[in-house]
Amino acid sequence: MKLLAPSILSADFWRLGEQIQACVEGGADLIHFDVMDGHFVPNITFGPVLLESIKKHCPLPLDAHLMIERPERYIPDFVKAGADMVSVHVENSPHLHRTLELIKSLGAKAGVVLNPGTPLSALEEALHYADFVLLMSVNPGFGGQKFIERSLERLRRLRALVDSVKPQILIEVDGGVKEHNLLEVARAGADILVVGSGIFSAEDIKGQTRRLKELLTSSEAL
Numbered sequence: 279m280k281l282l283a284p285s286i287l288s289a290d291f292w293r294l295g296e297q298i299q300a301c302v303e304g305g306a307d308l309i310h311f312d313v314m315d316g317h318f319v320p321n322i323t324f325g326p327v328l329l330e331s332i333k334k335h336c337p338l339p340l341d342a343h344l345m346i347e348r349p350e351r352y353i354p355d356f357v358k359a360g361a362d363m364v365s366v367h368v369e370n371s372p373h374l375h376r377t378l379e380l381i382k383s384l385g386a387k388a389g390v391v392l393n394p395g396t397p398l399s400a401l402e403e404a405l406h407y408a409d410f411v412l413l414m415s416v417n418p419g420f421g422g423q424k425f426i427e428r429s430l431e432r433l434r435r436l437r438a439l440v441d442s443v444k445p446q447i448l449i450e451v452d453g454g455v456k457e458h459n460l461l462e463v464a465r466a467g468a469d470i471l472v473v474g475s476g477i478f479s480a481e482d483i484k485g486q487t488r489r490l491k492e493l494l495t496s497s498e499a500l
């Protein structure tokens with residue numbers, strides 16, 4: 279099943295609850311939280327306290343993408359706040375085995391993230407310990423960026439690598455995924471598709487979420 283994960287980075291934070299509710303009603307499968315500290319990436323966003331509030335009202339799994347220095351310091355806080363999935367970047371997690379094991383020991387799904395310039399080979403060992411891989415199709419830090427075209431080729435190679443090592447691993451693709459390329463990304467091997475501006479820039483967030491979810495469901499029929 280292909281899953282749709284709205285990224286709230288592009289939401290209107292004045293109306294965040296209402297907009298997340300629209301995603302829920304539109305059939306979204308999980309909510310993606312882009313956590314940024316202004317060091318690992320140029321932008322600064324939010325911490326566990328936001329997930330805590332959302333968790334009280336949102337029935338969907340919460341997917342915390344940690345774009346922060348030394349993410350291991352905050353993993354317990356994010357899981358305690360309600361994160362069901364936590365992903366860390368291979369680029370700044372020298373103790374990746376320990377960090378992935380920490381996430382799983384706390385009861386969350388463990389994800390490893392790869393930036394567009396990092397070779398897939400950096401993942402090889404981590405695949406044995408991860409529940410999912412988050413493949414960045416933009417440089418992390420901002421919503422609304424253009425999908426890096428080479429990401430499709432990388433995604434196909436990653437799918438083959440995952441299928442050869444641990445087929446149950448889910449592949450999540452993040453950045454520049456919109457209505458026009460959603461099916462292509464799904465067919466290239468993505469299991470979870472993160473969509474930020476492609477949902478929250480729509481007038482009708484619920485309708486747009488439903489449209490993308492229906493597209494994904496139709497892609498499975500093909």
Ligand code: DX5
Pocket residue numbers: 285287288310312343416417418419420421422423452453454455472473474475476
């Ligand atoms: C970028 C984030 C992405 C981003 C996706 O650093 O990891 O999740 O918010 O937003 P769009 O879909 O607008 O590229």
Ligand code: ZN
Pocket residue numbers: 285310311312343452472
């Ligand atoms: Zn993200």
